Amino acid sequence: MSFLEIRNLRKKIGNVEVLKGIDIELEKGGFLVLVGPSGCGKSTLLNAIAGLLPLTSGDIVIDGQVVNDLHPSQRDIAMVFQSYALYPNMTVEENIAFALEMRGVPKDERAAAVKVAAKTLQIEHLLTRRPSQLSGGQRQRVAMGRALVRKPRVFLFDEPLSNLDAKLRVEVRAEIKSLHQNTHATIVYVTHDQIEAMTLATKIVVLKEGTVQQIGTPAEIYNLPANLFVADFMGSPAMNMLDGKVVGTGAEARISLFGDQSITVPVPPTVAAGALSEGQSVLLGLRPEAITDTGLADPQARSVTQIEAPVIMTEPTGSDTFVTAELGGKHFTARTRAEVSCQAGDTFRFAFNLDKAVVFDPQSGLRL
Amino acid sequence: MSGAVQETVSGGSAKTARVVIYGLLILLAAIYLLPLYVMLTTSLKSLDEIRGGDMLSLPSSPSIAAWTKAWGEACIGVTCTGIKGYFWNSIKMVVPAVIISTLLGALNGYVLTKWRFPGHKIIFGMMLFACFIPFQAVLIPMARMLGMMGIANTTTGLVFVHVIYGLGFTTLFFRNYYEAFPDELIKAAMMDGAGFFRIFWRILLPTSGPIIVVTVIYQFTNIWNDFLFGVSFSSGGSSPMTVALNNLVASSTGVKEYNVDMAAAVFAALPTLFVYIVAGRYFVRGLMAGAVKG
Amino acid sequence: MTTIEPATASPPRRNFADSLRGWLPKLVLAPSFAVILLFVYGFILWTVYLSFTNSRILPVYKLVGFDAYVRLWSQPNWYMAMKNLAIFGVLYIGICISIGLGLAILMDQRIRAEGILRPIFLYPMALSFVVTGTAWKWFLNPGLGIENTMHNLGWESFKFDWLVNPDMAIYTVVIAGVWQASGFVMAMFLAGLRGIDGEIIKAAQIDGAPLTKIYRRIIIPMLRPVFLSAFIVLAHMAIKSYDLVIALTGGGPGNATELPSTFMYSYTFTRSQMAVGSASAVMMLMGITAIIVPYLYSELREKR
Numbered sequence: 001m002s003f004l005e006i007r008n009l010r011k012k013i014g015n016v017e018v019l020k021g022i023d024i025e026l027e028k029g030g031f032l033v034l035v036g037p038s039g040c041g042k043s044t045l046l047n048a049i050a051g052l053l054p055l056t057s058g059d060i061v062i063d064g065q066v067v068n069d070l071h072p073s074q075r076d077i078a079m080v081f082q083s084y085a086l087y088p089n090m091t092v093e094e095n096i097a098f099a100l101e102m103r104g105v106p107k108d109e110r111a112a113a114v115k116v117a118a119k120t121l122q123i124e125h126l127l128t129r130r131p132s133q134l135s136g137g138q139r140q141r142v143a144m145g146r147a148l149v150r151k152p153r154v155f156l157f158d159e160p161l162s163n164l165d166a167k168l169r170v171e172v173r174a175e176i177k178s179l180h181q182n183t184h185a186t187i188v189y190v191t192h193d194q195i196e197a198m199t200l201a202t203k204i205v206v207l208k209e210g211t212v213q214q215i216g217t218p219a220e221i222y223n224l225p226a227n228l229f230v231a232d233f234m235g236s237p238a239m240n241m242l243d244g245k246v247v248g249t250g251a252e253a254r255i256s257l258f259g260d261q262s263i264t265v266p267v268p269p270t271v272a273a274g275a276l277s278e279g280q281s282v283l284l285g286l287r288p289e290a291i292t293d294t295g296l297a298d299p300q301a302r303s304v305t306q307i308e309a310p311v312i313m314t315e316p317t318g319s320d321t322f323v324t325a326e327l328g329g330k331h332f333t334a335r336t337r338a339e340v341s342c343q344a345g346d347t348f349r350f351a352f353n354l355d356k357a358v359v360f361d362p363q364s365g366l367r368l
Numbered sequence: 369m370s371g372a373v374q375e376t377v378s379g380g381s382a383k384t385a386r387v388v389i390y391g392l393l394i395l396l397a398a399i400y401l402l403p404l405y406v407m408l409t410t411s412l413k414s415l416d417e418i419r420g421g422d423m424l425s426l427p428s429s430p431s432i433a434a435w436t437k438a439w440g441e442a443c444i445g446v447t448c449t450g451i452k453g454y455f456w457n458s459i460k461m462v463v464p465a466v467i468i469s470t471l472l473g474a475l476n477g478y479v480l481t482k483w484r485f486p487g488h489k490i491i492f493g494m495m496l497f498a499c500f501i502p503f504q505a506v507l508i509p510m511a512r513m514l515g516m517m518g519i520a521n522t523t524t525g526l527v528f529v530h531v532i533y534g535l536g537f538t539t540l541f542f543r544n545y546y547e548a549f550p551d552e553l554i555k556a557a558m559m560d561g562a563g564f565f566r567i568f569w570r571i572l573l574p575t576s577g578p579i580i581v582v583t584v585i586y587q588f589t590n591i592w593n594d595f596l597f598g599v600s601f602s603s604g605g606s607s608p609m610t611v612a613l614n615n616l617v618a619s620s621t622g623v624k625e626y627n628v629d630m631a632a633a634v635f636a637a638l639p640t641l642f643v644y645i646v647a648g649r650y651f652v653r654g655l656m657a658g659a660v661k662g
Numbered sequence: 663m664t665t666i667e668p669a670t671a672s673p674p675r676r677n678f679a680d681s682l683r684g685w686l687p688k689l690v691l692a693p694s695f696a697v698i699l700l701f702v703y704g705f706i707l708w709t710v711y712l713s714f715t716n717s718r719i720l721p722v723y724k725l726v727g728f729d730a731y732v733r734l735w736s737q738p739n740w741y742m743a744m745k746n747l748a749i750f751g752v753l754y755i756g757i758c759i760s761i762g763l764g765l766a767i768l769m770d771q772r773i774r775a776e777g778i779l780r781p782i783f784l785y786p787m788a789l790s791f792v793v794t795g796t797a798w799k800w801f802l803n804p805g806l807g808i809e810n811t812m813h814n815l816g817w818e819s820f821k822f823d824w825l826v827n828p829d830m831a832i833y834t835v836v837i838a839g840v841w842q843a844s845g846f847v848m849a850m851f852l853a854g855l856r857g858i859d860g861e862i863i864k865a866a867q868i869d870g871a872p873l874t875k876i877y878r879r880i881i882i883p884m885l886r887p888v889f890l891s892a893f894i895v896l897a898h899m900a901i902k903s904y905d906l907v908i909a910l911t912g913g914g915p916g917n918a919t920e921l922p923s924t925f926m927y928s929y930t931f932t933r934s935q936m937a938v939g940s941a942s943a944v945m946m947l948m949g950i951t952a953i954i955v956p957y958l959y960s961e962l963r964e965k966r
Contacts, residue, residue, distance in 0.1 A: 047555075050555070050559060051559075052555050052558070052559075071558075071683070072555075072558050072559045073558060073559060073560065073561035073562075077559065078559065079555070079556065079559050081552040081555070081556060082552070083550055083552050085550065085552035085553045085555065085556035086553075087553060087556075087557070087570075087571050088575050089571070089574035089575050090574075098557070098560050098562070098570075099559075099560035099561055102560050102561035102562050102566070103561055146556075146560075150560075386771070389768055389771050389773070390773075392768060393765075393768050393769070393773065393775075393779055396765065396783070397779055397782045397783065400782050400783055400785075400786065400841070400845065401782055402801070403786075403794075403797045403798060403801050403841065404785070404797070406797070406800065406801055407797045407800070410800065418806065419806065422810065422811055422814045423801070423806060423807055423808070423810060423811050424811050472693075472694050475690050475691075475694075476690075476691055476694050478690075479687040479688075479690055479691045480691070483687030485687070485688060489962065491691070491695055492962075493958065493962055494695075494698060494699075494702075494703070495694070495695070495698050496958055496962075497954065497955070497958060498698050498702040498703075500898055500950060500954045500958075501702060501706065501947060501950065502901060502902050502923070502943065502946040502947055502950055503902070504904075504922075504923060504926045504927070504942075504943040504946055504947075505705070505706050505709050505943045505944065505946065505947040506701065506702065506705035506706065506709065507709075507926075507927075507930065507943065508708070508709055508712060508721070508930060508936060508939070508940060508943075509704075509705040509708040509709060509712075510701070510705060512721065513701075513705075532697050532698070532701045532702075533701075533702075535694050535697065535698060536698070539694070563683065564683070564686045564687060564690075589788060592790070593789070593790035593791065593792075593793075594790075595790065595791065595792050595904070595905035595908070595909075596904050596905065596927075599908075600927075600931070610790050610792040610793075610905070613790075613792050613793070613796060613909075614792050614795075614796075614908060614909055617796050617799070617909070618912060626800060626803075626806070629796060629800065630796075630797075630800060632796075633793045633796040633797060636790060636792065636793050637788075637789050637790065637793045640788045640789065640790070641785065641788055641789070643788070644781075644784075644785055644788035645781075648781050648784070651788060652784065652849055655787065655846055655849070656849070656850065656853060
């Protein structure tokens with residue numbers, strides 16, 4: 001039973017169709033993250049939900065009510081903006097209370113509500129300050145307080161962390177997550193950062209050029225990307241795409257890699273039965289963490305293949321080391337333990353864990 | 369503020385260069401100050417001293433006799449009551465004209481940046497061009513129109529004229545200021561439930577302090593200093609200060625009292641000079657905003 | 663949670679309050695725009711119309727074609743006004759820009775007393791042209807002004823009678839005008855200089871360019887937009903300039919300092935030649951339009 005429903009939503013700006021028929025459903029208390037590269041229409045979609053942009057066609061339904069023609073203030077939603085949009089002439093307290101004031105809530109009730117929200121966000125000591133006297137993280141919190149105090153049906157977040165520095169971003173991200181867990185609020189959250197999407201969402205929508213690429217839980221999106229775009233966009237470093245060819249049929253079928261008949265791997269369990277035919281060209285998608293040094297290989301994995309390849313470059317991150325190697329003229333990236341010593345020019349033995357590998361049709365880009 | 373050219377390690381010739389630069393600047397400053405100095409000292413001298421002495425010399429026995437005469441007794445046309453009536457005419461004209469045109473300009477700027485609709489650009493362009501027309505092109509119809517409306521030769525008529533022909537500039541000032549005001553704040557206020565006027569009063573106007581000061585000063589200076597509208601649309605006792613000053617100075621009857629002329633000129637200059645001295649920063653900003661458009 | 667009826671594509675449900683909300687901004691802007699439309703553009707058309715009549719002391723509305731323009735261009739006074747505008751315009755703009763730029767460059771040499779000097783150069787801009795005219799009329803007074811001062815200083819042969827010399831009077835208007843506006847031009851150039859990226863100049867210094875070369879080859883070319891703005895502002899002021907001439911020379915001696923603006927005023931209001939006055943106003947408008955419209959167009963185009 002969905003609480004927020006978006007049906008066949010289309011939006012034209014000028015002659016350009018920015019949203020090309022979006023269908024999304026979100027249950028009450030869900031955390032929906034809209035993710036995609038810039039220009040994919042995710043902010044347009046958020047503004048449409050907020051009522052800040054008129055729709056070209058389609059419906060937005062909140063809790064059973066079609067809100068298409070409702071003014072933003074009547075939709076019972078709150079939004080946290082990228083720039084926080086704090087009113088510079090008001091104190092933190094006045095900022096948080098403004099929406100209640102506009103709704104004619106009596107003064108003492110307003111004060112009480114502000115107090116509760118401020119306590120939740122630990123900004124009680126800032127209430128008398130003005131936005132210009134706050135740090136980035138504090139402003140962000142005030143912006144959330146302003147949304148929180150309204151107790152809206154849906155919270156909208158428009159890239160709320162993009163103006164924070166890296167360390168603060170991780171902190172506030174965790175706070176948003178715990179806020180969601182404690183309040184059970186229904187949230188729609190826009191970001192271009194796939195890590196934010198993975199960590200926060202209960203449901204991710206990947207958008208590209210105004211169309212939905214995939215909707216699913218973070219695990220689904222990450223492990224079973226619907227197409228090459230999603231596979232490439234989610235995860236960093238990006239998923240390795242290895243050229244392969246199907247050899248053999250039925251249960252005997254294997255995939256030969258790197259254009260080398262002698263290197264073959266079994267068909268990964270993610271592939272639907274009968275999806276492959278002999279001689280078919282495929283792309284084998286393998287996350288860097290699925291290619292490791294032999295010592296790190298998952299002992300539980302059912303299908304591990306060891307392959308030797310010359311090392312091109314190593315990038316230590318401290319916790320582990322990303323190793324780029326070459327085989328058959330193609331580069332791939334592996335993630336090894338930091339202790340493993342290998343250098344550019346060495347030949348290194350990699351363990352390919354195929355349990356989580358996915359296979360794509362290079363023509364359609366779809367997962368098989 | 370740091371100069372565009374940074375100081376670098378330099379030898380002795382730089383010293384001489386700096387002496388020359390300072391010398392030039394001080395000389396030029398003296399030249400720019402000279403007319404004001406002459407105006408002030410002349411107004412404090414007696415007629416005899418003016419005729420017999422040197423324009424640049426300090427008054428031997430400074431007296432404000434010319435000032436009191438200019439204020440209360442000097443003859444403008446046939447009435448000899450000084451310029452005080454005209455001074456107040458100017459005040460009565462400037463204050464409402466500045467307030468009304470600033471308020472309208474703020475609202476216009478708000479609509480033209482935050483509530484855009486198709487055609488907003490052409491409307492703004494037309495209002496902007498209105499700032500620059502030579503007023504000679506509207507002088508005759510305006511004279512007829514003021515007559516038809518029954519406010520010819522009144523302060524009300526001048527207020528009306530100054531509001532209309534000041535609108536372009538006030539709109540320009542506020543439009544450019546609000547252009548930089550984040551749209552997200554308007555969206556946030558909208559979602560908070562504030563309407564058109566509420567957003568204006570509660571969010572935009574409280575943050576408009578600097579541009580209000582700039583606009584008020586610009587309009588005050590322009591309207592106070594106006595001569596063309598004053599001389600065209602007023603006569604006799606309803607004239608503003610600048611027109612009265614010109615009539616006083618240009619009158620050829622009787623003895624030419626240079627000291628009284630200069631005292632009257634000082635009175636005419638005083639309000640705008642005062643504004644310039646206390647708020648020069650904003651004065652310059654207004655000039656710049658009025659000069660560099662878009 | 664409620665079960666949801668499949669909501670059909672909703673029909674537009676705009677009530678009165680909603681449509682008012684949509685119209686409110688336009689309603690707020692409308693009076694101002696209407697006033698501008700009528701009192702600026704309507705009046706311009708009215709003036710243009712009058713210039714095709716033979717209105718004299720009062721407007722008449724019978725069209726007589728280009729008669730007023732023919733008469734305008736056969737007036738020696740009008741030629742005088744055009745000639746004076748050319749002299750005044752060229753000198754006023756040229757000198758103001760030269761002095762303004764020079765002052766700005768001097769002021770940009772890390773001058774300690776900038777805070778004192780800048781207001782001194784700029785204060786004339788706060789004065790009314792009538793005040794400026796009155797002050798300079800006295801300052802240049804042939805008997806008692808600067809001439810007398812020079813005599814007292816011992817320069818007996820010094821003669822400065824430009825104010826009453828028909829050949830030279832227009833130059834006094836230039837002097838007073840430059841005094842009033844050059845400080846403002848300086849402020850414009852100074853703002854431009856301060857806006858130049860200091861690293862470019864550092865790079866030039868490291869490249870070994872001497873200061874004069876840095877100014878000639880790098881800084882001044884980068885100030886092009888300021889030159890354009892200054893030119894527009896000054897040209898516009900020159901064409902409109904009326905008060906200064908009236909206060910300083912009254913258009914005289916004779917018609918020696920007649921400008922289009924004074925011509926228009928006297929033909930319309932004192933000589934009862936309203937049609938000719940209108941025609942001259944139309945000429946002024948065309949002059950300013952030719953300068954301002956391309957400028958405004960390019961300025962507005964750059965921004966979206």
